[in-house]
Amino acid sequence: MKNLNKNKYQALIGGHAAAEAMRQINPEVVAAYPITPQTPIIEKFAEFAADKKVDTEFICAESEHSALSATVGASAAGVRAMTATSSQGLALMNEILSVASGLRLPIVMPMVNRALSAPINIHCDHSDSMSARDLGWIQIFCETAQEVYEYTFFALKLAEKVLLPAMVMQDGFSTSHNVEPVKIYPDKIIKKFIGQYKPKYSLLDIKKPITVGPLVLPDYYFEIKYQEIEAMEEARKVYLETGKELKKITGNNYPYFEKYKLDDAEAAIVVSSSSAGTAKAVIDKLRKEGKKVGLLKPILFRPFPQKEIRESLKNLKIIAVLDRSVSFGGEAPLFSEIKNSLYPLDKKPLLQSYVFGLGGRDLFEQEVEEVFEELLKNKTGQVKYIGLRK
Amino acid sequence: MLKSSSQIPLGGNIIKPGNSSEYKTGNWKTFSPVWDKDKCAQCLICPVNCPENCIPVKEGKRLETNFDFCKGCGICSQVCPFGAIHMKKCQTS
Ligand code: SF4
Ligand code: SF4
Numbered sequence: 001m002k003n004l005n006k007n008k009y010q011a012l013i014g015g016h017a018a019a020e021a022m023r024q025i026n027p028e029v030v031a032a033y034p035i036t037p038q039t040p041i042i043e044k045f046a047e048f049a050a051d052k053k054v055d056t057e058f059i060c061a062e063s064e065h066s067a068l069s070a071t072v073g074a075s076a077a078g079v080r081a082m083t084a085t086s087s088q089g090l091a092l093m094n095e096i097l098s099v100a101s102g103l104r105l106p107i108v109m110p111m112v113n114r115a116l117s118a119p120i121n122i123h124c125d126h127s128d129s130m131s132a133r134d135l136g137w138i139q140i141f142c143e144t145a146q147e148v149y150e151y152t153f154f155a156l157k158l159a160e161k162v163l164l165p166a167m168v169m170q171d172g173f174s175t176s177h178n179v180e181p182v183k184i185y186p187d188k189i190i191k192k193f194i195g196q197y198k199p200k201y202s203l204l205d206i207k208k209p210i211t212v213g214p215l216v217l218p219d220y221y222f223e224i225k226y227q228e229i230e231a232m233e234e235a236r237k238v239y240l241e242t243g244k245e246l247k248k249i250t251g252n253n254y255p256y257f258e259k260y261k262l263d264d265a266e267a268a269i270v271v272s273s274s275s276a277g278t279a280k281a282v283i284d285k286l287r288k289e290g291k292k293v294g295l296l297k298p299i300l301f302r303p304f305p306q307k308e309i310r311e312s313l314k315n316l317k318i319i320a321v322l323d324r325s326v327s328f329g330g331e332a333p334l335f336s337e338i339k340n341s342l343y344p345l346d347k348k349p350l351l352q353s354y355v356f357g358l359g360g361r362d363l364f365e366q367e368v369e370e371v372f373e374e375l376l377k378n379k380t381g382q383v384k385y386i387g388l389r390k
Numbered sequence: 391m392l393k394s395s396s397q398i399p400l401g402g403n404i405i406k407p408g409n410s411s412e413y414k415t416g417n418w419k420t421f422s423p424v425w426d427k428d429k430c431a432q433c434l435i436c437p438v439n440c441p442e443n444c445i446p447v448k449e450g451k452r453l454e455t456n457f458d459f460c461k462g463c464g465i466c467s468q469v470c471p472f473g474a475i476h477m478k479k480c481q482t483s
Contacts, residue, residue: 102401102402103401103402103403104400104401105401163400163401200400201399201400201403201405208405209407210403210404210405210407211403211404211407212401212403213402214402214403214404216402219392220392220393220398220402221402223393223394223395223398224395224398224400224401224402226395227395227396227398227400227401230395
């Protein structure tokens with residue numbers, strides 16, 4: 001770590017990086033209920049609210065169902081409204097998740113990934129956000145606290161353009177509770193980037209009364225869902241445009257996915273979030289030994305960039321997809337997306353599915369190295385479970 | 391004419407107040423009331439019992455049912471003391 005400008009960098013845990021972005025967004029309403037490991041986000045933001053560093057109406061809800069309901073109400077009223085959650089909290093919100101997307105409310109929700117009960121566990125895996133992948137929310141997976149910070153206001157801009165809610169994921173504890181240097185951009189610049197929020201409809205605009213959430217029967221429901229399908233498609237384009245705009249401020253790229261030493265690789269791992277960092281360290285080591293290995297780290301999971309992923313993976317001999325969640329009785333979610341993406345190719349790379357890290361089980365460099373060793377033998381088979389005692 | 395996806399407000403919002411009369415519910419019915427004017431004594435029991443308020447009354451007399459909103463519940467037929475309304479199965483289109 002060299003020459004970090006102290007004025008620009010703050011030592012932040014991932015949770016506080018999300019809270020810092022929320023402070024700069026300064027939403028009119030935040031309604032939340034604390035749940036480990038999302039707590040640092042909400043504690044920090046509550047502090048900002050108490051210290052009057054934000055103008056936010058901070059609502060301590062009695063459950064996550066209420067927290068998201070209040071956020072939906074505020075958003076429908078025409079203001080920026082946010083919440084944050086993890087695991088069981090997201091599960092309790094489930095009913096309202098599709099209400100937020102169905103009503104086309106651009107709510108941004110930082111999400112700290114944590115395993116679902118039972119058995120109860122507070123550590124990271126992705127089963128919580130994967131269970132919400134089909135509910136019309138944009139889903140962005142972050143590796144570092146820096147990504148968490150930047151993608152939070154990035155997601156706000158994207159959400160408000162396409163009128164879909166967005167969740168921005170970080171790994172429980174690995175990211176949410178570990179300190180990293182985070183480059184913070186001046187408030188003024190971020191406020192200018194996100195701009196003024198002009199809601200398309202507002203429940204509280206008494207000059208233009210509207211009804212939000214009426215009954216829609218078979219004659220129109222399908223058409224309204226198709227609007228949502230189209231909005232998700234539109235989000236692909238707007239994601240890249242938003243990235244170009246933000247790059248002017250940060251100098252960073254905002255691709256659908258990160259490629260790490262992938263272009264000339266023969267064997268690659270696909271893994272998202274903090275585990276991608278572990279994979280990069282192993283790739284550096286194996287590259288020094290002359291092994292042609294690389295990584296594809298998905299960032300945007302919904303909408304899923306099938307075409308672009310296909311282009312990036314088509315020349316590989318063999319790929320391992322590492323999922324931090326399972327689909328009981330089916331293929332793991334990320335594996336299934338990657339496999340589908342490759343389907344149109346005449347000459348498909350070999351694919352191997354791995355499941356790892358459930359309930360916060362660590363993924364060690366040694367284990368990633370073993371995955372690459374297996375891959376370099378060019379053999380695939382049944383799903384493998386990293387570090388599991390069968 | 392039903393509108394297409396791009397012609398309707400986002401998320402099913404209703405952006406014009408007081409427009410429920412544009413939402414015709416008459417096609418929900420399986421049975422349709424047939425009113426026999428000759429048997430009708432104009433007692434006006436049916437209009438006050440119709441839950442859809444779709445039997446118009448003008449100058450103390452009931453008129454033909456408004457089929458755009460009649461849901462075919464059959465209440466009018468049940469309450470008519472003169473047997474002036476019978477329910478007929480709708481043609482399926
Ligand atoms: S069938 Fe029901 S809705 Fe139709 S006119 Fe009679 S009472 Fe009214
Ligand atoms: S209840 Fe029967 S008799 Fe009375 S107004 Fe209606 S149709 Fe006529």
